[in-house]
Amino acid sequence: MSYKQTRLGILGGGQLGKMLIQAAADLNVLCKVLDPDANAPCKVLTNDFIQGKLTDYQTVYEFGKEVEVLTIEIENVNTEAMEALVKEGVRVFPKPSIVREIQDKRLQKQFFQKNSIPTAEFVLIENREDLAKYKDFLPAVQKLGKEGYDGRGVQKILNENDISKGFDAPSLIEKLIDFEKEISVIVARNENGEVKTFPVVELVFNPVYNLVEYLFAPANISKEVEQEANRIATLIVEKWDFVGLLAVEMFLTKDQQVLVNEVAPRPHNSGHHTIEANYVSQYEQHLRAILNLPLGSTHAIMPAAMVNLLGAAGFSGIAQYENLEKVLALEGAYVHLYGKAVTKPFRKMGHVTLLDQTTEGLHSKVDFVKHHLKVVSDEYS
Amino acid sequence: MSYKQTRLGILGGGQLGKMLIQAAADLNVLCKVLDPDANAPCKVLTNDFIQGKLTDYQTVYEFGKEVEVLTIEIENVNTEAMEALVKEGVRVFPKPSIVREIQDKRLQKQFFQKNSIPTAEFVLIENREDLAKYKDFLPAVQKLGKEGYDGRGVQKILNENDISKGFDAPSLIEKLIDFEKEISVIVARNENGEVKTFPVVELVFNPVYNLVEYLFAPANISKEVEQEANRIATLIVEKWDFVGLLAVEMFLTKDQQVLVNEVAPRPHNSGHHTIEANYVSQYEQHLRAILNLPLGSTHAIMPAAMVNLLGAAGFSGIAQYENLEKVLALEGAYVHLYGKAVTKPFRKMGHVTLLDQTTEGLHSKVDFVKHHLKVVSDEYS
Incomplete structure (x- = not known):
C-alpha cells in the first residue's frame, strides 16, 4: 500500500479537535476546521480555520467540499450536509445516519432496545405534561431528546414534586439506576x-x-x-x-x-x-x-x-x-x-x-x- | 505562581519546530513561526506563519517584536536581531551570544578547549592551502566553520591525496577519532x-x-x-x-x-x-x-x-x-x-x-x- 497526504475536515474546533490535530500532524493529515467560535481551541493549531455554524446546511456543505475525509468532534452538526457530501464522494465518518441517531437520545435508546443492547428501562415523552402520567415510573432521569451536552439536558425526577422542574420538550425518562x-x-x-x-x-x-x-x-x-x-x-x-x-x-x-x-x-x-x-x-x-x-x-x-x-x-x-x-x-x-x-x-x-x-x-x-x-x-x- | 498564555516565536519551521508546536499546544503557548520555505512543515500547524529569511536582520527583528519569548529550531539565524530583541525586553533563549558561538564550529571548539571540556585535538585553518601545512596531523576530519548542517560541511582528510577535496574556507581540522x-x-x-x-x-x-x-x-x-x-x-x-x-x-x-x-x-x-x-x-x-x-x-x-x-x-x-x-x-x-x-x-x-x-x-x-x-x-x- 502506498500512503499519501490526506486533507481532513473536522466539524467542531474544541479541545477534542485540537488533540485530533496534534495526532493528525504525525500522519501527514492536513486539518481544516469549522467552528462557530472565532477563538475555538483549534484556531491556533491550523492554517485552515473557518468560522461558521455547524448546524447550517450550506456552511457545512461548502466546508466539506474541499476535503477528502470529513469527521466530527461534536455531534451537533448538520447531517443533511454530511449526506450530500457523501454523495459527492467525500468520505464521511462516522456515517451521517448514525450521527443523526446519536444526536437524538430518544433514537439512541430505541436503537439499543431494538438490538438487545442492555440499557435502563425507558419511556418516550413529548412534554412536561406527559411526566405526570408516569408517576409510577419514578424515580427517573429525564433526558432531552436533542441538544443535551456536558451535563446539560439531563434532570433527575425523583418524585411528583420534581415534575414541575422537568423539561417541557420531547424527551425520555429512564429508570434511575442505583x-x-x-x-x-x-x-x-x-x-x-x-x-x-x-x-x-x-x-x-x-x-x-x-x-x-x-x-x-x-x-x-x-x-x-x-x-x-x-x-x-x-x-x-x-x-x-x-x-x-x-x-x-x-x-x-x-x-x-x-x-x-x-x-x-x-x-x-x-x-x-x-x-x-x-x-x-x-x-x-x-x-x-x-x-x-x-x-x-x-x-x-x-x-x-x-x-x-x-x-x-x-x-x-x-x-x-x-x-x-x-x-x-x-x-x-x-x-x-x-x-x-x-x-x-x-x-x-x-x-x-x-x-x-x-x-x-x-x-x-x-x-x-x-x-x-x-x-x-x-x-x- | 499564576500561569498564563505565552506568545512564542520560533525561528525555523522544520520538523523540530513542528514537534515543538505539538508540545506547546498543551501548555497554552501560542506559536508564531518564521521560515524561508512557504511550505515548511510548521506551516499547517499554526495560524501565524511568516515566510522570510532567518538570516536577515530586519525580517527576524520584525518577527520577534510581536512575541514574548523567542527561540530557535535551527542555528543558522540572525543573532544580531536576536540581541536587539533582548534589549527591547523579548525573552530570547538560547542566548544570542551562545547561538553565535555554536554557529561557528571554530568558536565552539575553542569554547570546549577553554573550559576543559574533552574534545578531539584540533587546529584552525583558513583555506585549503593551509591543509598542506598539517600533513603530520592527518588523518583528520575537516569541518567548515559555518553553515555545516545535517552532514554537510564535514569532510574526511585521511592523507595527502585527500587535500585537494578539502574545503577552501575558514574551517578546522580535528584528529580522526577511532x-x-x-x-x-x-x-x-x-x-x-x-x-x-x-x-x-x-x-x-x-x-x-x-x-x-x-x-x-x-x-x-x-x-x-x-x-x-x-x-x-x-x-x-x-x-x-x-x-x-x-x-x-x-x-x-x-x-x-x-x-x-x-x-x-x-x-x-x-x-x-x-x-x-x-x-x-x-x-x-x-x-x-x-x-x-x-x-x-x-x-x-x-x-x-x-x-x-x-x-x-x-x-x-x-x-x-x-x-x-x-x-x-x-x-x-x-x-x-x-x-x-x-x-x-x-x-x-x-x-x-x-x-x-x-x-x-x-x-x-x-x-x-x-x-x-x-x-x-x-x-x-
Whole structure:
C-alpha cells in the first residue's frame, strides 16, 4: 500500500479537535476546521480555520467540499450536509445516519432496545405534561431528546414534586439506576471491519454538575464485568456498521449488570489518558479508523488517572492557572491546557493525565492535582 | 505562581519546530513561526506563519517584536536581531551570544578547549592551502566553520591525496577519532539553574551520508561512561549559563574516553524518541526551560529505538510512504511523518519511534521498519 497526504475536515474546533490535530500532524493529515467560535481551541493549531455554524446546511456543505475525509468532534452538526457530501464522494465518518441517531437520545435508546443492547428501562415523552402520567415510573432521569451536552439536558425526577422542574420538550425518562460506578469503553472500527476496544475506565462525576471530574484506567472491576462491557461496545459498532471511534458510557449496577447510558461517536473525555497511557491514543485511533489504516494496540503502558481541569466556581474572565508549576514538577503528570482564553465556572479548561505503577500512587497524585491546580481569573463574582 | 498564555516565536519551521508546536499546544503557548520555505512543515500547524529569511536582520527583528519569548529550531539565524530583541525586553533563549558561538564550529571548539571540556585535538585553518601545512596531523576530519548542517560541511582528510577535496574556507581540522560508538546526551537548564539530562543514547550513522540512521535508548555503555557523558553535558550548560535545551553529540573512543563532537542548542534528532519513551519529551522540556518552569522527569518509561525515515535514493517528487500500514500494525511503533510534500534522496521525511521491553525486541522492530517502510515518489531517476 502506498500512503499519501490526506486533507481532513473536522466539524467542531474544541479541545477534542485540537488533540485530533496534534495526532493528525504525525500522519501527514492536513486539518481544516469549522467552528462557530472565532477563538475555538483549534484556531491556533491550523492554517485552515473557518468560522461558521455547524448546524447550517450550506456552511457545512461548502466546508466539506474541499476535503477528502470529513469527521466530527461534536455531534451537533448538520447531517443533511454530511449526506450530500457523501454523495459527492467525500468520505464521511462516522456515517451521517448514525450521527443523526446519536444526536437524538430518544433514537439512541430505541436503537439499543431494538438490538438487545442492555440499557435502563425507558419511556418516550413529548412534554412536561406527559411526566405526570408516569408517576409510577419514578424515580427517573429525564433526558432531552436533542441538544443535551456536558451535563446539560439531563434532570433527575425523583418524585411528583420534581415534575414541575422537568423539561417541557420531547424527551425520555429512564429508570434511575442505583449504580455502583460509571464506566466507559472506547471502541474503534475501521472499514475493513477491524475492531479494538480500549481497557475499561472508571469515571467519577461531579454530583452537582454532572461532569466527569476524574477517571481511573483500568477500572477496578471484575473480569466478567470487563468482558461484558467489551462485548456490549463491540456489539454496538457492529450493529451500526460503525466506522470511527465510539465512546460507550455505561452504568455498573450494584448487582454487577452493565447498562449502556449513552454513546458519543468521536474522541471522548473518558479517553484523554490514552495519549500517554496506551500504545495508541484515542485520537490517533480515530484517524486510523476513518482512514482505514490498521488499528493500533490499545494495551495500557501504565495505570493512569485523568483529572478534568474545570474553571473554578466564581471566576469568569481571562484564565490563569494557579500552582501549575507544582503539578509540572510531578513525575508522570501530563498537563493539557486547551488554550481557551476565558474561564467560566466548571468550563472544561484542560486536563491532567497521571501515570503511576501503583493505585495508591495514582490516588495520591489525583488528590495533589485536585487540591493544588486551580483555573481562576482576576475577576471574581 | 499564576500561569498564563505565552506568545512564542520560533525561528525555523522544520520538523523540530513542528514537534515543538505539538508540545506547546498543551501548555497554552501560542506559536508564531518564521521560515524561508512557504511550505515548511510548521506551516499547517499554526495560524501565524511568516515566510522570510532567518538570516536577515530586519525580517527576524520584525518577527520577534510581536512575541514574548523567542527561540530557535535551527542555528543558522540572525543573532544580531536576536540581541536587539533582548534589549527591547523579548525573552530570547538560547542566548544570542551562545547561538553565535555554536554557529561557528571554530568558536565552539575553542569554547570546549577553554573550559576543559574533552574534545578531539584540533587546529584552525583558513583555506585549503593551509591543509598542506598539517600533513603530520592527518588523518583528520575537516569541518567548515559555518553553515555545516545535517552532514554537510564535514569532510574526511585521511592523507595527502585527500587535500585537494578539502574545503577552501575558514574551517578546522580535528584528529580522526577511532571511536567505538557515537552517543548523545540531551540536557536542559532553566533560568532558575535547574539542570536535567536525558539518558544517554547510542547513535548509528549512515556511513556515506553522515546522517543518523537510527538510535537506541538507553545506550549500551558502562556506568562510568554514562556518568562522564552526563558530567560533560552538565558542565557545558553551566559554563555557558545556558537556558534551553542542548544536544551534546559525543564520541566514545575505544579506550572508553568521552569526547564532545558538537552541540546543538535546540531539540535534536537524537531526542525524538523522548516523545513516547520518557516522562517528559525533549520538546516539552525545551519549553519548560525557556519559560522557566520546573523541568520534567527525564526517566525512561521503556527502552526505545528511533529510525529516521529518509527519502529513498533515486526518488524525487511528491512523497509516498510504502508499507506504512505494516509499521502501524506493530505494537509500540510510533510513526511521525513531517508532512514534507516532496521527497529527495536522504531527505529527513519522518521518523519512527519503537518501544519494547527487551533489546532483542527493539532490534527486530528496527529491522522490520528499515526493511519495509520506504519513502518514494512516482518519479524515479
